[in-house]
Amino acid sequence: MKKARRSFVAYAMAAMFVLLTVLLGTVNAVSLTMASRDADKVTEMLASRNGVFAPGAGSMRPPGTDAAPDSGDVPRDFSLDDRFGPMGPSSPELDGSLRYFTAVYDGAGSEGELVAYNISAVSEEEALLWGGSLLRESTGWTHGTYRYRVYGSEGRTFVTVIDQGREMVGVLRLLTISALGEVLGLLLSFLFLLWACRRVFRPLEAADRKQNEFIAGMEREFKLPLTVIAADGEVIEREHGSSPQTQSIRRQVRHMTGLLARLGAFAVFPKDGDAPECDLSAAVGRTIEELRGGTELEISANIEPGVKLAAPGQTVDEILAELRGNALKFATGPIAVTLTGGQRVKLIFANGAKGLADGPCDVVFDRFATLDNAVGGRDAGLGLSRVKELVRDLGGRCSAEVSNGVFSVTIAF
């Protein structure tokens, strides 16, 4: 349950992170795109006028002079309604407030002169150099919050650079607040998840514990009666001689004892601690020998030597015993065991099986589940589910499939 709780928190935090990043990222991307588009409207407007506002308009200062602009009739490009509201690209106030310069260069790009200069951050010489560095571009952002456009007219190249610093303050502020908000949001989410987890998992943990206690209790309740049945069978045998019935009693008691042992194993809580290393190649080799002693079917083994696994030997033996038992019970054709090491240890138990449809059959790992070839048999359907639990506890994965009449179980660590 601790693992499940940690996984739940990890997945929930990952989902929060992805959602917040996508959402806030989209908002900021849209904000930046809109700011870029607004800036482009201004540079387009200037480009349509060869880089200057209407002559004499607003407070634009011709380059190199202190002359005040002509305050006579200024041709209005905007309707009355556009005069008011937020100062955007179409605002009539723009021509007085926009900080920008436009430089024009000859065909070779060597000679440049300023046709508009309304900016304080750079000198005229710096402006010419700046424009010259952008001659091969078309449009974009330069030096952070400056938007530029390069365009041609009458064989000459114009470069207009406008200062969008004030407009970008809002965008950058939004970006900063988004980033801080995301960090704060994730932290608060994490704290909330830690608090909520206890409440969410408490009933699940209680149910899990009750299930284990039920299994353990049932296991205890069965053991003494089985002992008595075995003893009574022995008494009958001694008094009246052995018979098929007394032998049947013995077999049934053995079968029930094995079943109880498996059920009891489900109720064991996995213990924390370092797992010793196990020689998996040797363990699989022993299993092959036991297989050969239990069947006349052809058995082939392809075991890579020296494969080790960080797992208790008892657990590995239990897994191999279940796989061996499964093969001995249900194999109708040759049995093949393959073990490969390397970065990913893989163990495959394959055996011929009649009457099974091709395809994946991971259902065999469900408790009490059996395939068609086991219907009507004595198998309780617990062996492979036990294998899956043990493999999962060791950090591995199980899969099963049928292909061309061969049933195979693959375990990967």
Added chain:
Amino acid sequence: MGALVACADRDFLAAYSVLLSREYGRVAAVFDGTQIPAVLAGGDIAVAVVDRDLPNVTHEHLRELLAAENIAALTVYNPVSGEDTGGEGSLAYPFFPEELLAALRAIAPDAGAEEDDA
């Protein structure tokens, strides 16, 4: 030399009374810890099979009583899954009769009754 079987389950007592009588002759069967002193007073007990959960007596006290009478004792118990075994001189449920007899012979090899010739 006789045997003692102590377990709350009457069916267990009935079955093992018969089985152990063939090995040890007289078998005393008790289902409650309060019956133990009377049985021990009768003497002639060589081995004892005692359930760890016998009511009205703690298992440790019972083992002490049996040790004081030089009676070899085998504890039978219901194991808790995943925990350690009961240790030497113990046998976990479920078991077959031959397993119990083998365990008794291991703790008291000289205690068996002589077999009658057929």
